[in-house]
Amino acid sequence: MKRREIYSELRTIAPCFIRLDGRSFHSVAEVLGLEKPFDIKFSLAMEHVTSLLLRESGLSPEFAYTFSDEINLFFTKLPFYGRVEKLDSVAASYASSALTLALGLQSPLSFDARVIPVDGGSAVEYLIWRQKEAWRNHNNAYCQWALAQDGNPPARVQEMLQGMNTAAMHEMMHSRGVNLSETPGWQRRGLVVYRALQEHPGYNPGSGEEVITERVRIVSDRNPPLFTTQDGRGYLSRLISGFTKSN
Secondary structure, X not given: XXXXXXOOOOEOOOOEEEEEEEEOHHHHHHHHOOOOOOOHHHHHHHHHHHHHHHHOOOOOOOEEEEEOOEEEEEEOOOOHHHEHHHHHHHHHHHHHHHHHHHHOOOOOOEEEEEEEXXXXXXXXXXXXXXXXXXXXXXXXXXXXHHHHHOOOOHHHHHHHHOOOOHHHHHHHHHOOOOXXXXXXXXXXXXXXXXXXXXXXXXXXXXXXXXXXEEEXXXXXXXXXXXXXXXXXXXXXXXHHOOOOOOO
């Protein structure tokens, strides 16, 4: 019967991403009464879960990029000998249970997961792609919220947004007093969670001297740069190459 586990030996190699996506999270938003278009409590819960995935899940990704109900985990070393079934199932189940607890839900929620193999160059392009998706999600969320506030039913909101380009969305929101280019960075650009080496002063009782020690901390950047810019590409290159030492 073992041979019927047809995908159990399917493996991937590093570097790669695992992307987690929330399943049917609109119902979670309704149960929790989340603030629209963005809820800071939900964002902080997603940041917390992302930090746990780096620190306590046993998966040990290098860093993560997250927005809305999506988490992208970057790996240069893989557990489970790179077995895709194990990577996907453990990442998705851990995130699901961790977020259920973080939000205090009585009913479980779920993530799905997929593996995306990359190299150094395509890793940067992958993150640029996902940040562009964060921007599209941001614009749609604000416009959906605004049109719903005007009293339009959901079907009418979707009809009105169909084919509306970014310029039109900006104009619509600007007429309502909202500049989509000046909303909080985590809403527009997502956030990055990574390991950083930080120096701490200490004392060596043997020598009686003050010493500097380095400790690894999980750090969240809630205002990352625009990845398509030169600064943004440099930021990503440092993360991907393992440059996480803070100033």
